[in-house]
Amino acid sequence: MSLFGRPKYSKIFIKKKDIPQGLWEKCKNCQEIIHKRQLEENLLTCPKCNFLYPISAAARIASLVDEGTFVEINGELRSSDPLKFVDSKPYSQRQESSIKSTGLNDAIITGWGTIKSIETALGVMDFSFMGGSMGSVVGEKVTRLVEFGIKREMPVVVISASGGARMQESTLSLMQMAKTSAAIGRLREKNLPYISILTNPTTGGTTASFASLGDVIIAEPKALIGFAGPRVIQQTIKQDLPDGFQKSEFLLEHGLVDMIVDRKDMRDTLHFILSFLISGRPAKKNENVGSQSAKRGSRNNGSGTVEELAMARSIN
């Protein structure tokens, strides 16, 4: 099981499809006219009202890691449709069309990079891939990411955007909740930090597993975060839901998240927390493969370093 990451995300710019068409755009929240480039520079945050537009996993990664440092791992994992699930459309077809439209193999990108020089194992979910749902692949990739963090003594950061467990893999999806949570249990025993960032929306089985287990839990403003969906709750209690129910601010008020952080401040905040938590750790036992190989790379001719890094790592 030797898996090599490709330096696909070493340089990422926000893709065209993430940005509303045209030069000018009317904000769907505040109706103000905003310049497209301004929106882009602002990490898809409305400069007038701070409304957060959905952002792809790739763009999110680019906004957090030091340029050119991200190396994807386990990117080739795909669902094999184990139940041969067919509803109004076969699962395999839904999967194929998601792969085509997003350029991803499943609803999360995992890998590692540096955040202001701190080596960090990073997983970022992408809601545009089947609603960010967690099936075997998402569960496996999160678990391997955590194991990678343990092996390499790196802190782990996971950014969630997910409708929950993927129905098309039924109990196999459900079991990913136990699998990922168990992996985080092992990470915690090693005293490695795990930061969970919740974005709009994070619900169901994702919230009820790794997303809720952060040593520090950060939410983006006004994100929908919860276990049961608001519609299901409304049908059950047959009453109107309280204002702002299941929004980030509601969760903060009820003691369920540590802080709400704007997208543009996320990198600085993450760096502060990570450096705060790891500063008391003893030095790594073994100098890790990555930095050795990086040194070798720079000794050669200074180019191809990222690729060498990728080739040097194998995760078991």
Added chain:
Amino acid sequence: MRRKDTKNKPKSIMEMGFDFEKPILELQTKIAELKEFSEANKIDMSSEIDSLEEKLKERKGEVYQNLTPWQRIQIARHPARPYTLDYISRIMDEFKELHGDRRFADDKAIVAGMAKLDGQNVMVIGHQKGRDVKERTYRRFGMPNPEGYRKALRIMKLAERFNVPIITFVDTPGAYPGVGAEERGQAEAIAVNLEEMSLLKVPVIVVVIGEGGSGGALGIGVGNRVLILEYAYYSVISPEGCAAILWKSGAEAPRAADALKLTGKDLLKLGVVDDIIPEPAGGAHNDTEAMAKTLKATLLNELKRFKSMSPEEIVTSRYEKFRNLGVYVG
């Protein structure tokens, strides 16, 4: 023409009038009529009756072997189906219930306590449903609030400290979807249980006795062994919920039940459960005593597996079991 000996029994599946029970119901009616006729007219018809009884037995076997997943779900949800406390009272020599999460409340949808199983100490935890309208509300239909999961974890940690094996009975439509549940962190409560259960140094034996409803079931379901009763089910979402989302119609629930691969046999193939515990003919509710007897024997056998295992082996083997779940390529 109801026979005397059925009078005080819980309502049978026949009386529920499930469609798939019709051939059985017809035969039973015929047998009863013959008996009545033979008594009234003092004619010996015992050979005819015997052959019909034989046929009835065969039919029962056939019908119950060929149930669709949707029909199985009806049995798993049958109002006369034995619940956690029904088994505890029949299987355990003693039971001392423990209450509360020490933080907010005592959730009635989960019961937990110290028990003696053939003289052995075990900690028992299970979802609890109610039998009548009043009790159902009291037990919140077996749908726990966060307090339920936190109580369960508190008691599991207690068991761990004093080296007591844990047995859990899973029987819930799901965790309760309510405003208070969300305010108090339903998702966090379940997530913490998943993590903490994976680290428990004592054996955990899980039995799905009725409904294995999603995260609400898994919240007490991370076991070294996960067993399921023959007509119980385990699913990521209710077939009704799945149908409403994917087929845009709750009426497609039977199709969703097929697609979700939620029966014992399917789950065994996927590795989600380790074994299926057979039920008496016609389901557990047709003979609760026999079901309890089978369950007790199974649990005693299961406990033996862990006698010679070290705490580290118990933790590692449980981790590996869940670590290996999932199917993908690449």
